[in-house]
Amino acid sequence: MRLFWRVFWLNTLVGTLATVLLMIGPWTVSVPIRLTEALVLTAGLTSMLVANAALLRWGLAPLQQLIRLMETVDLLRPGQRLAVTGSGEVATLIDAFNRMLGRLEDERGTSTARVLLAQEDERRRIARELHDEIGQSLTALLLDLKRLTGQAPEELREELRVAQETTRGSLEEVRRIARRLRPDVLEDLGLASALAALVSQFEAHTVLRVERDLHPDLPALGADVELVLYRIAQESLTNVARHSGAASVELSLAPAGEPGGVLLRVEDDGKGIGHAPEGAGIRGMRERALLVGGTLTVDGGPEGGTRVTLFVPARRPVPEGPA
Incomplete structure (x- = not known):
């Protein structure tokens, strides 16, 4: 009617x-x-x-x-139906x-996948240029400064040594940025080693005390799932270092749900997210989570602070068609 x-x-x-x-x-x-x-x-x-x-x-x-x-509908929280x-x-x-x-x-999922794929390609290109061009130029400059230091008069050697240290520091910074843009360890050694290296980098370059709890028997994951888990862990730690005012943060990764599923959790002891609206960083993490069918939750921890949880379910095998 x-x-x-x-x-x-x-x-x-x-x-x-x-x-x-x-x-x-x-x-x-x-x-x-x-x-x-x-x-x-x-x-x-x-x-x-x-x-x-x-x-x-x-x-x-x-x-x-x-x-x-x-x-109230939000495309980053799919499945809302009436x-x-x-x-x-x-x-x-x-x-x-x-x-x-x-x-x-x-x-949105298709367009987001294209955008993030292009973003990863651009990250690789920039990392390669930093390593191959700027890194090599700084290395050559460092060698020239070392050679000149041995030939220079005594009164100039101290200044040349300072220039060497400045160049060496710049070279390390370029390499660190390149590693953040393109995590080679993820491709070479796997997700657990990449997360361990990521934690070590944050401990070395921030005042945060980072504890990691990586389960020894993680299921085999696809390359896209590993990349999403790594990027969300990286973005979560970056947010903690920039905004939370925390002294410590814990990163854990363990199997969850049905065999093949995993749960990533990053929890800090900072001031918490409160009622602040979600920024581009969190929405970017939600978009990445959707690419692998994951569910991202951002809430307060049991003792304050902020807790980021990403659950990626096991992937169902695609049934084969008739021969």
Whole structure:
């Protein structure tokens, strides 16, 4: 039944019921109207309006639920759907909205995958240029300074040694940036070793005390899953170092759920996230998590601070088609 006719027949029902009651009831209206008659008419009108409002609220309730979902839906939290209730145009509208959400989630996932893939390619290119060009130039400069130091007069050697140390520090910084942009250890030695190296880097270059708890029997993971876990751990530690004011942070990775699933947790003892809106960093982590079917949760730890949890379920094998 169309929405117009639903509203029309609801109002017709209320009006007809009120008319029948007036016809069969003992009520009359005098001229001038009496107080009791005015009270009866007022009560009847009030009852009719209340019944009409209740019926309309019942009939339009699915639309109110749809409006609330439209105002709060977030494509980074997929799976939000509304039960198809009501009939006619309302049910059709809800079903169309649910199907539209599904298409938007699929399209966003595809576009996000392309963007992140391009981002990783750009990271590799920049890391390669830093290592091959700037790194080699600084290495050559360091060798030249070392040669000149041995040939220079005594009064200039101290200044040349300072220049050597400055160049050596710059070379180390370039190498560190290149490692952050392209984690070669992840490709060469695997996720556990890459996370251990990441923790060591943060301990060496920040005041944070980082504890790691990496389960020795992690399941075999795809290269894309390992990269997502590494990047989210990296972004979480960076957020802790920049914003939390924490003294210590714990990073753990262990099997979870069905065989093949893993759970990554980064928890600090800082000031917590409070009611601050999610920034680009957290939303970027959510986008990465969606690429591997993971669920990212950011909340407060049991003793304060912030806890980032990423659960990546086991991947279902794709059934093979008929030969």
